[in-house]
Amino acid sequence: MDVIWYTAMSMDGRIAAPGDDLAFLETIGVGSAPPEDEFNEFLAGIDAVLIGGSTLRWLVAHGHGWPHGDLPTWLLSRDAQLRIAVGEVERPIHQREGDVRAVLEEMEAAGHERVWLCGGGDVAGQLLAIDRIDEVIATIAPTALGAGPALFDAPDLPPDLRFTLEEVRRYAEHAARLVWRRARDGGE
């Protein structure tokens, strides 16, 4: 099962400004959302979503609810109120807490093969620390934040976490799109 960390970051590798502020996304150009057809193409290749509490809380607070309620969704959060705040969704959200390994096992057991890590940095760091990030799709916005959570915040990573660069190109007006794939000797 592959886990894909699809996100946007600033020039200096931040996925948000302090206080979960995502205003920097506007600097990507052509609105803050990815081009619809490209994003739909990505979504078409995904069969489940893993999301952290902060990201879902941000979506709810900004009136988006959970926009991908049609996809089997696992929420990693201790916040019992959060699922209630989301409101009605097409499929039940599986809320779990604790070790992310157990969540991945459950997703794998459910037959999912391509999981979108929708956010946030906390979960990404936990996954990278156990070498369970398989792909990173990052849009780099043309602005610097100077502070805020990074693409990966994980103090004790295993050594030699190399990736291969699968794609590098201009994206929207002044953003860049980079796609990395984890390079594992001899497969997983």
Add this chain to the structure above:
Amino acid sequence: MDVIWYTAMSMDGRIAAPGDDLAFLETIGVGSAPPEDEFNEFLAGIDAVLIGGSTLRWLVAHGHGWPHGDLPTWLLSRDAQLRIAVGEVERPIHQREGDVRAVLEEMEAAGHERVWLCGGGDVAGQLLAIDRIDEVIATIAPTALGAGPALFDAPDLPPDLRFTLEEVRRYAEHAARLVWRRARDGGE
């Protein structure tokens, strides 16, 4: 006078691992150094260098001394021993401490037009905070560090620090090269 921040960083925007560890540069491929002709082309367009204490200290500790002693060099550091540790260089190194603004004024008064900020992150953050970074040339290595100083660590940046993306391409084996130029309305 333009200031160019030319550096390398990890996927997650770190310019070093904790402890000023630059081992990640090896993941760029084809050695840790930039292709010689390309780097020489960059150097040919530079007429002075600004360097911070930590970066120069790293170079000296690793036996490189100051490899660009032929370029007029300003060192921003309080460490009185550092210039002595560097040893003999072609031109005297101008060591200064305190406000980076005064250093820039001095460099500008000396007639320099294109300054290479050779490192490190501390100085880059100070310069960005006063909006004196004009260009960023960053090589993104295909590895994650999870911790360490970022391309910019500066808690109180002015708002709306937008750049334009001038170049985006693959570099060496699995690195990416991005060049950004500060977008200022109506010029400097």
